[in-house]
Amino acid sequence: MRNKRLPQRTCIACRQTRDKKALIRLVCTNDGNVEVDLSAKKLGRGAYLCPQKNCWELALKGNRLEHALRTKLSNDDRQALLTYTASCQGETGIE
16 A cells, blocks of 8 residues: 655745644635635645744744745735734733
């Protein structure tokens, strides 16, 4: 029996390659909004981040996320992502 390969993705902040399920997907939807995609099935251009606070801060501080998603983050989107980071520090392993 063949071993199934697990899909690998790279965190846009720390550039570490990990299993796809270990990372959190962010997606730029067709209407230009940036959202957290916990199901990893939403349509749109995606980028992956580690569930660590320093990776989220690094991605949001610079323009790494904007570059990866090929869009400009609105203030509302940026604030929503910062709120998500703060609200789930215990749940998803963001420290």
